[in-house]
Amino acid sequence: MKAILQRIRKIAQWGLALFFGTTILSVVVLKFLPVYYTPLMFIRLFQLDEMKLSHTWVTLDEMSPSMPLAVMASEDAKFPDHWGFDFEAIQYAAKRNKEHPEKNRLGASTISQQTAKNVFLWPGRSWVRKGLEAYFTVLIEVFWSKERIMEVYLNSIEMGPGIYGVQAVAEEHFGCDAKDLTPNQCALIAATLPNPRRFSSKEPSRYMKKRQRQIRANMRYVKPLEK
Structure with a gap:
């Protein structure tokens, strides 16, 4: 024995x-190599009615400088300063979800957490997956710079059905390269990120246009990433 x-x-x-x-x-x-494919991309291939995977890697310097500001204004305003987790947002989301369970659940994932999930893991809400997400979030915060996390995030995030990354959405929805996106277009793309399969930056609803204006206004207060 x-x-x-x-x-x-x-x-x-x-x-x-x-x-x-x-x-x-x-x-x-x-930290050094482009992320051309992620688990989510392949999972979505079998979930969509049309098998589609549109993705082109570009560096942060090849994107409009308004794009990082837009996603921070929309998703994670404290991104330049936190170490992967926004504990105030987590506490607020937990309190709100407990007090109003009938409403859509409010999330508190940072850009770092979303990057860890998109690149290394699979979609889901199990405690095992959330634990691994926290683990990989710590790792990328330790080994990557904030600029690298943002670069990978903006290349791997889902921005429409079968569309991943800012270059792909710029080409398909606006007919331009990522570096030529206007601040308003960046704000509109950021507005779709909570649910890019439901919300479209190509054919925005009235609600999307309202969110676009809110994000555009908030972009002026976001702290830019330091190079």
């Missing part, structure tokens, strides 16, 4: 070492 327990312990130790080694290595490698 003692020998069996020792063997189980040894296997567990090797398993943990392999897990930490491979995950840390993958984060370090992707």
Whole structure:
């Protein structure tokens, strides 16, 4: 019995070492390499009525400078300053969801958390996935710069059915390159991010145009990323 327990312990130790080694290595490698594909992209291929995957990697310098400001104004205004988690937003969302369970659940994921989820994990709400999301969020905050997190986020985020990243949505919805997007167009793209399969930057509803104006106004108060 003692020998069996020792063997189980040894296997567990090797398993943990392999897990930490491979995950840390993958984060370090992707600090330097473009992220061309993510698990979400392949999962969505089989969920959409039309199999489509439109994605072109571009650097942060090849994007409109208004695009990072727009997504921070919409999704995570404290992104330049926090270490991956906005605890005030988490507490507020938990309180609001508890007091108003009949309303749509309010999320509090930061851009760092969304990047960790999009690049390394799968969609879902299980505690295991949320735990792994927190783990990868810490890793990318440790090994990547804020500029790198934003660059990967803006290249991997879903921006329409089968459309991933700012270059793809710029081409398909506005007929231009990512660097030529106007501040208003960036605000409109950011307005769709809570649910890009429901909301469209190509054919925006009245609600989308209202959100666009709100984001555009908030962009002037967002702290730019330091290079």
